Amino acid sequence: MSEPIAASVLTLNNVEVVYDYVSLAIKGVSLDVPEGGMVALLGANGAGKSTTLKSISGLLAAERGEVRRGDVRFRGQAIGALMPQDRVRLGIAHVLEGRRVFEHLTPSENLIAASALHSRQDMSRNMEMVYSYFPRLHERRATPAGYLSGGEQQMLAIGRALMTQPKLLMLDEPSLGLAPFLVAEIFQILSRINREEGLSILLVEQNAIAALEIVSHGYLIESGRIVMHDSAEALKRNPDIQEFYLGGAENKNFRDIKHYRRRKRWLT
């Protein structure tokens, strides 16, 4: 992966992130999001998913982290040295883990705050677009965002990211703490946005079943390393993935196997 592929909107090449000068959070992550594509980054707790996203959106600095090695390219341009707001300007939007809406602002003010980089016309057009994808937000546009339900807050967080007119939308665990039917609804809207707006999406998820339903490709990250990369279909069929991430051991009798002895094949 020396030359970025022309059709990819985002390329990570061997990225290494260190927090506080000592703790190595991700070690050599390479991934690639095609233009208009929808890619999932799967992994367990602490695997380095969020760190990867922060290295792309530039929010590492706020947590005393830095990209030590490797480069992050957005549409062929190295963005390692840019401030977060400049990356947003380029078209990278990051929906933070745990929603993080502006709680004391109403949904419409949340959307206004997020269009700091845009003109008034763009703002009202984007706002209409967000409200058309998330009609629920329009209904509750005047309630302080802190009082919205979890699902509505997640919609607001996504809508807020859309206000920046991104080319690449990165979502950090949008399913966190939501009821399954809400997860389905939100994921459905995401794939609609992907189709209709031609927006590339990088989805970070623990909920691999739901994520693999809507993406075309998936990366698997474990202890800060990408250990597997394939199409969504292939990943779903992979027995290791089934067992460790999709809970696919339903037809197994746990009495018969020594489950805990089982090694992940990619570790060998």
Add this chain to the structure above:
Amino acid sequence: MLYRKAGIFHTDYAADRALFPIPADRWTIGLLLLIAATAPLYMNSLYLSSYLLPWLVWTAATLGLNLILGWAGQFHLGYAAVMGIGAYAAVHAVRTGIPWEIAIVLAGFTAAVIGIGFAFAALRVKGLYLALSTLALQFVMDWTISHVQAISGGTQATLQAPDIRLLGIPITSDAGLYYIALVWCLLVTSFMLNLKRTALGRALVAVREKDYAAAVIGVNSFYFKMVAFATSSFIGGVTGAILIGTFYHAVTPEQFSVDVSIQALAMVIVGGLGSIIGSYFGAAFILLMPGVMNSFISWLANLLGLSLSLETLAHLPQALYGALIIVFLLVEPLGLGKIYNNIRDYLLVWPFGYVKK
């Protein structure tokens, strides 16, 4: 070099827990103690009583404040008030005929009792709110001292401090007063040095780092905060009494106003939070800086042929002092103590810089 220690070679716990594990440090300290003890023999009595003595007393105060700020991590904007309480208590005690040795202990206890009042604020809030409530208490103390005639002898009044008598012998010579300050400063220093080896010291550090984390491992953070405030106030009270007895010889409320609290705070910050050697540096720096600055500025003004007004000369050192606090916080937030440690750590393995301790 002088230091030369390329590894840790302790063979028993006693060696590991020694205050000064490096021989060179022990030699240095011995030498410094010798210099300090013989200072009156070779030092001009003006220097002795107007530089060395206040430096030692203020170092003791800085150490006391450092106990709260650096060890227990609690903000204290009213340390001067605590010192003032001690000073007034001692002066009044001596005037009623109590021997001076007992009076300063009384001063310490009075300050400790009132200092616990400050602690009650610390038990409820921290950070900004603690800073503000200690500041408010400082004002209440100022007001009480200056408005209650029984304490201050009336508004704008100056209360003459009786001469210090140790075991009935009046001590009036500069050397005698200097030794009192020296002994007190050394006492406080050795207390602070040993503090980090005790359960109390470790508990305080635990409370500073995260009080509820300390609480879940069984450190009663309420109790230890209270102890920290009481101990530090005791040190402050005695130091206040000694400051009056050996240096000012008279006590007025202005000697312990909020500016003085800030000055003590600056000594701690410039010296370094939680650093003992830093407290010496910080006190020296803040005490000597205005004088040095004044002479430097007049020298510079002469050189450049400028005539500075008296007003400018009066305020410029103060402005530079504020600027210094800002610069220290930006450049080396851990103060002079940290700078000293960096140099020392470098020399420790010099010239083998690649050897890690």
Add this chain to the structure above:
Amino acid sequence: MDALLLLESAINGALVGLMYALVAMGIVLIYKSSSVPNLAQGSMTMLGAYVVLAFANNAGAPMWLAIPLGIVTMFFVGIGIERVALRRLAGRPIIMILMMTLGLEIFLRAGTMTIWGGTARPMPIGISDAPLFLGPLLINRAYAVGAAIAIVMFVLFVAFFRTRLGVVLRAISDDYTAAWSVGISVERGVALSWAMSAVMATIAGVLWSSVQGADQSLALLLLKGITVAVLGGMDSLGGALLASILLGVVEGVASSVLDPMIGGASRELVDAAMLILTIMIRPHGLFGRHDIERV
């Protein structure tokens, strides 16, 4: 005690209180955006007054011009303070930040004295000394003007926080990281709040020195300002406004009742008592929204 006299001191107290709000709102603006308690607000007030005086006396500008010039200058001074002193301290422990604002307080106060000297100077802004009569009550005209301006400033700020830029500032005060994630330049927002706060300080400085003359004691307004800000909840402008009235009334009444009894200077005592009581009983103030870290 004469009821009418009490009412008079209450009303004048409320007006003085509203003038404290000018200082307190500056503190609130900065605390809201960056959680930095600005202990230098008093010296900024003093500096603002002296800058205006410098334009008026040294440069010879008429007062109506000197005040806007002073405001513009202080706007950039505020930005400069944030840029040089505070930005690098982001994320440091509160002890360091408090110490920094204390250092700034000393530096600005003494620096102002160094440049302009310590003698009190008059600030003639054309308010006559004649009192206003409200029925049988005597109202101090200068206080009334100051109070009116404080209310106007409050209304302006409320309106400002509904504009796009104002919403962005509120977003910053809600969540730094989230603000970064949607392309808001948090640093610039914080700098702007320092600038606005410096502007408030200038206005407060001009009004206060028109009452008492410009001198070092303007820096002591910090105590009133911070008491009002804490009582109002540190991050609520409306809270600051109401708290200022409350403090002013209590101060006014208390000083007219207590002063004869204890021989003056009861105002400082009332302030300190209000501050301590607020912190002990209701640390988040009347309208504060953040949860205070209670031990």
